[in-house]
Amino acid sequence: MFKRLGIRARDDSLASHILPISGTMIGVCTTLIGLVKLAEAKHGPSHVDEYAAIAAVTFLASALTSYLSIRWSNHAGLSVWIEQIADMIFFCGLVGITLVATLFAYEVI
Numbered sequence: 001m002f003k004r005l006g007i008r009a010r011d012d013s014l015a016s017h018i019l020p021i022s023g024t025m026i027g028v029c030t031t032l033i034g035l036v037k038l039a040e041a042k043h044g045p046s047h048v049d050e051y052a053a054i055a056a057v058t059f060l061a062s063a064l065t066s067y068l069s070i071r072w073s074n075h076a077g078l079s080v081w082i083e084q085i086a087d088m089i090f091f092c093g094l095v096g097i098t099l100v101a102t103l104f105a106y107e108v109i
Contacts, residue, residue, distance in 0.1 A: 015069035015083045018090050022063035025093060029056035032100075047109050051100045058093035062086050 029052045036049040065086035073079045103109045 013070065013073070013079075013083060015066035015079075015086055018066040018083075018086050019063055019070065022059045022066065022090060022093070025059040025097065026056050026063070029053070029059065029097065036104075046104075048100060048104045051109065052097070055093055055097040055100060058089060058096055062090040062093055065089060 032052045033049045033056075036046065036052065040046060040049075065082050069079050069083040069086055072082065100109070
């Protein structure tokens with residue numbers, strides 16, 4: 001496969017992996033919100049759905065930045081910089097949803 005200098009291949013970039021996984025994690029957060037809403041009817045209100053929504057927005061930001069990185073792959077420096085931002089946001093989303101799940105499991109929130 002021929003690659004021009006200065007243009008990164010889309011299949012070897014981290015952004016091409018972050019984008020679909022971020023979309024999947026948005027779906028996981030949405031499912032969690034729905035399940036918590038069903039459980040609230042039986043067990044009373046909690047803040048888990050609000051925190052899961054924040055995690056979903058974080059994954060949305062990660063998906064958007066990874067998409068922009070892929071979209072602007074012809075600008076190598078900008079693409080790499082945006083990809084690093086997408087990676088950091090994605091990591092924050094993973095830490096956030098893990099904290100939500102852990103605190104929910106121990107009935108802290």
